[in-house]
Amino acid sequence: MEIPENIWQQAQKLRETIERHNYYYYVLDEPIVLDAEFDQLFLELQQLEQHYPELITPESPTQRVGGAPLKEFSQVVHRTPMLSLSNAFEGAEVVSFDRRVCQGLEVGGIEYAVEPKFDGLAVSLCYENGLLVTGATRGDGFTGEDVTLNLRTIKSIPLHFPDGLKGATSLEVRGEVVMLKADFERLNQCQRDRGEKEFMNPRNAAAGSLRQLDPAITASRRLTFFAYGVGTYAGSDVPCNKHSQMMDHLASLHFMVAKERRVVSGAAGLMAYYHEIGTIRERLPYDIDGVVYKVNDLAEQERLGSVSRAPRFALAHKFPAQEAVTELLGINVQVGRTGALTPVARLEPVLVGGVTVTNATLHNEDEIGRKDVMIGDHVVVRRAGDVIPEVVAVVMQRRPSTARNFIMPDHCPVCGARAVRLPGEAATRCTGGLFCPAQRKQALLHFVSRRAMDIEGLGDKLVEQLVDHAIVKTPADIYKLDMTLLSSLDRMAKKSADNVVKAIEKSKDTTLARFIYALGIRNVGETTAKELAYYFGNLEQLMTADEEHLRQVPDIGPVVAQSIINFFSEMHNREVIEKLRATGVHWQEGVSTKRTKTIGGRVSDKTFVLTGALPSLSREEIKERIELAGGKVTGSVSKKTDYVIAGDGPGSKYDKAIELGITILDEARLLQLLQDSGAP
Ligand code: IVH
Numbered sequence: 001m002e003i004p005e006n007i008w009q010q011a012q013k014l015r016e017t018i019e020r021h022n023y024y025y026y027v028l029d030e031p032i033v034l035d036a037e038f039d040q041l042f043l044e045l046q047q048l049e050q051h052y053p054e055l056i057t058p059e060s061p062t063q064r065v066g067g068a069p070l071k072e073f074s075q076v077v078h079r080t081p082m083l084s085l086s087n088a089f090e091g092a093e094v095v096s097f098d099r100r101v102c103q104g105l106e107v108g109g110i111e112y113a114v115e116p117k118f119d120g121l122a123v124s125l126c127y128e129n130g131l132l133v134t135g136a137t138r139g140d141g142f143t144g145e146d147v148t149l150n151l152r153t154i155k156s157i158p159l160h161f162p163d164g165l166k167g168a169t170s171l172e173v174r175g176e177v178v179m180l181k182a183d184f185e186r187l188n189q190c191q192r193d194r195g196e197k198e199f200m201n202p203r204n205a206a207a208g209s210l211r212q213l214d215p216a217i218t219a220s221r222r223l224t225f226f227a228y229g230v231g232t233y234a235g236s237d238v239p240c241n242k243h244s245q246m247m248d249h250l251a252s253l254h255f256m257v258a259k260e261r262r263v264v265s266g267a268a269g270l271m272a273y274y275h276e277i278g279t280i281r282e283r284l285p286y287d288i289d290g291v292v293y294k295v296n297d298l299a300e301q302e303r304l305g306s307v308s309r310a311p312r313f314a315l316a317h318k319f320p321a322q323e324a325v326t327e328l329l330g331i332n333v334q335v336g337r338t339g340a341l342t343p344v345a346r347l348e349p350v351l352v353g354g355v356t357v358t359n360a361t362l363h364n365e366d367e368i369g370r371k372d373v374m375i376g377d378h379v380v381v382r383r384a385g386d387v388i389p390e391v392v393a394v395v396m397q398r399r400p401s402t403a404r405n406f407i408m409p410d411h412c413p414v415c416g417a418r419a420v421r422l423p424g425e426a427a428t429r430c431t432g433g434l435f436c437p438a439q440r441k442q443a444l445l446h447f448v449s450r451r452a453m454d455i456e457g458l459g460d461k462l463v464e465q466l467v468d469h470a471i472v473k474t475p476a477d478i479y480k481l482d483m484t485l486l487s488s489l490d491r492m493a494k495k496s497a498d499n500v501v502k503a504i505e506k507s508k509d510t511t512l513a514r515f516i517y518a519l520g521i522r523n524v525g526e527t528t529a530k531e532l533a534y535y536f537g538n539l540e541q542l543m544t545a546d547e548e549h550l551r552q553v554p555d556i557g558p559v560v561a562q563s564i565i566n567f568f569s570e571m572h573n574r575e576v577i578e579k580l581r582a583t584g585v586h587w588q589e590g591v592s593t594k595r596t597k598t599i600g601g602r603v604s605d606k607t608f609v610l611t612g613a614l615p616s617l618s619r620e621e622i623k624e625r626i627e628l629a630g631g632k633v634t635g636s637v638s639k640k641t642d643y644v645i646a647g648d649g650p651g652s653k654y655d656k657a658i659e660l661g662i663t664i665l666d667e668a669r670l671l672q673l674l675q676d677s678g679a680p
Pocket of ligand 1: 083084085115116117118119121122123138175176228229292311314316
């Protein structure tokens with residue numbers, strides 16, 4: 001069938017738009033259209049291609065998943081071998097590396113390109129004349145597995161370069177396939193919901209997802225590719241003479257490269273970078289296991305060459321491992337503030353991430369079952385940042401014949417009350433309520449914690465004594481503590497007792513948000529407490545609110561609303577609140593600070609459409625501000641649209657706005673408009 005010229009153009013335009021959106025969404029992490037809009041464009045292209053199959057080209061975004069599952073992967077010989085890196089663990093090794101480089105090059109003050117060491121799976125992507133032809137795993141460094149079909153499903157991998165690759169006919173891009181932490185959490189949540197085995201860590205999940213014979217499975221797992229180098233670059237002169245420039249070049253070809261890459265000088269620069277990344281490691285969206293240093297000058301890299309499969313010009317400086325294997329000696333059960341019984345693994349002490357770990361959480365009964373944990377097993381323990389260490393998996397090969405099952409107790413190990421597991425809940429809970437000393441202690445510790453009433457010096461040892469001696473039963477009793485009583489306790493010097501009394505007194509002057517949070521209402525965390533305080537302005541209003549009223553508060557759904565109602569309908573809780581106020585706990589009683597919607601002015605009742613990425617505000621922020629000023633944000637441009645807000649890389653909505661003669665504003669002009677309308 002002869003394809004009309006305008007259809008070619010239409011398909012081409014759709015592809016370019018879809019690719020641009022993919023790039024903004026997956027590579028830049030700044031989506032510029034709504035999902036529904038994207039899906040619509042994708043569907044249009046699919047329908048067009050269905051109608052005119054000749055339109056289909058391998059680089060079309062519709063062709064990322066296709067074909068039947070493979071029987072096995074074929075082998076690919078890497079054009080340039082994929083070397084590994086020499087490792088360093090200590091600063092002294094970094095200093096020797098820099099010294100060796102200086103000696104090798106006979107210069108000092110070497111410039112290094114430095115970047116995070118991604119903890120994923122190394123792959124090599126071969127592009128011929130600007131088109132992705134093969135993608136392979138590292139394998140033994142010389143030969144890897146052909147995983148092209150799977151790699152094509154990864155949206156951060158360009159299937160082709162926008163205008164071919166000026167000059168180069170052959171380009172091998174090296175990098176790492178990872179699973180972002182957020183995608184890993186989502187995947188494991190999904191596995192849990194389906195009662196399937198969870199993945200141990202993002203690297204295992206990435207490897208398991210990439211080495212799938214059925215590309216449809218890979219496509220269903222969100223993977224990300226980060227480029228960190230180039231293998232062969234043939235057919236034209238290399239457009240750069242520094243590694244850092246090569247990374248910029250790859251970024252311009254729409255590859256994702258580490259945002260945290262830098263250029264530093266000498267061993268001191270390397271060490272400073274190591275520490276810098278060490279402090280932000282937890283906040284990175286992906287797992288890393290160290291940093292990589294590379295001599296920046298490509299000619300100098302060449303001069304240094306390699307030894308035994310590792311280049312002399314590069315070094316991996318590793319962070320302490322976040323996982324370790326150790327023996328599970330036993331399982332204790334702890335009782336939390338809400339009565340939840342948490343099984344805690346007692347471990348043979350082991351060093352994880354530079355800290356000795358002796359206990360790790362096993363979360364709940366289902367988790368133990370899913371991970372098939374038995375006492376006596378060797379288990380993998382993971383500790384990341386501030387997170388409580390957890391048992392992530394069992395080393396099955398090492399299970400001893402003496403391993404035994406753990407049985408969740410049916411009575412609270414602290415107060416002896418019945419422990420029950422309600423349908424639909426993962427936790428088994430002690431039914432003792434605040435009569436259970438464990439729950440009481442936790443509730444009190446929560447009440448005095450920094451973000452709640454902030455009573456410094458009332459730590460767990462002291463709370464334990466106060467509860468065990470029945471001196472403190474409810475939070476209100478804390479305000480009865482005095483010097484005489486406190487200094488009569490074990491290990492309580494006069495000075496500390498004095499400090500505690502002062503801290504108690506000081507805590508009386510608080511805020512409504514802190515007070516609500518301190519009450520420890522189930523499902524009411526710090527943010528919700530703030531929202532409630534902001535919305536109701538005073539406690540009486542909150543205490544008497546019904547579900548409908550509570551659900552007016554941002555982010556409060558039926559479950560949280562019910563928790564709040566349950567809490568305040570307990571006579572006991574009302575009494576404690578009454579007593580607390582009687583002892584002098586107070587806050588600024590405000591009028592309701594309910595967010596008001598009607599402001600009038602030039603924004604009120606106007607309809608806005610957003611397109612493109614704005615320089616400083618996110619979509620959510622803009623939407624919120626417009627709505628606060630009484631305006632409305634919609635998804636598509638029509639005659640009813642009053643304003644189109646356009647940022648970088650606007651889509652078809654921009655064209656439509658011009659076509660319909662609608663006023664187009666940039667961010668600055670929008671902000672001006674909002675201000676003129678008297679918006680907050
Ligand atoms: S450069 C010639 N840069 O680490 C050296 N490797 O231990 C090529 N890796 O298998 C590697 N992040 O997959 C380099 N920013 C980075 C890296 C990185 C992770 C992996 C790589 C390799 C392993 C070597």
